[in-house]
Amino acid sequence: MQAQTSNPAITVPSTPDTFDTFLPPIEKPSGWIMKLAYYFTRKQFGKVLTPLKVHSARLPVAFGFFYSKIAKLDKKLVLSSQTILLIREQVARINVCLFCIDIGRSFTIKASMNEAKFDALDQYRTSPLFTDAERAALDYVTELTKDKSVHPETFARMSSFYSERAICEIVWLVASEHLYNMTNIGLNIHSDMLCDISRKSGKR
Numbered sequence: 001m002q003a004q005t006s007n008p009a010i011t012v013p014s015t016p017d018t019f020d021t022f023l024p025p026i027e028k029p030s031g032w033i034m035k036l037a038y039y040f041t042r043k044q045f046g047k048v049l050t051p052l053k054v055h056s057a058r059l060p061v062a063f064g065f066f067y068s069k070i071a072k073l074d075k076k077l078v079l080s081s082q083t084i085l086l087i088r089e090q091v092a093r094i095n096v097c098l099f100c101i102d103i104g105r106s107f108t109i110k111a112s113m114n115e116a117k118f119d120a121l122d123q124y125r126t127s128p129l130f131t132d133a134e135r136a137a138l139d140y141v142t143e144l145t146k147d148k149s150v151h152p153e154t155f156a157r158m159s160s161f162y163s164e165r166a167i168c169e170i171v172w173l174v175a176s177e178h179l180y181n182m183t184n185i186g187l188n189i190h191s192d193m194l195c196d197i198s199r200k201s202g203k204r
Helices: 032-045 050-054 061-074 081-095 098-110 115-119 132-147 152-159 164-186 194-202
Strands: 002-004 011-013
Touching (some): 032 061, 061 164
């Protein structure tokens, strides 16, 4: 069952827990730039990503370039790839962005990272898989994401392990991950099952 909005061309699901996106995916985009974006994401991930079909396809292409720029900027960070993905995954878990959790894990699979470490994120404070530096960073990330504020003691503990640049990179990761998370949550975009696709691709 679907509820009508004030715009007769748009219907949204009547229950918030449905797996239908609030706006229908656009399977055949207009414009050659968006068509290329569909092609390259299908080539990279094995399918066209749902946020691209639901969100980016409805906006001027500059918005899509802005979102894609985030991943490119991550490559300029001094933090390790594993730390970057741990932080993004923790923020996505707290915000319950199923798409972001899934795509983050797919990156760890492709990079052959220690999946057990990501599985243990909810026990990072006690798990021997995490270093003291990672625990301090994750304490900061968790507090900032949940409370939208940080205790001075939490910041001081993190700053004993990380440079000022690295600290600013951690803040960047939390802030930019919220952009991804809220985009997907706001349009009821769920997992694209990218982990399964990555595992199947790795077995070939």
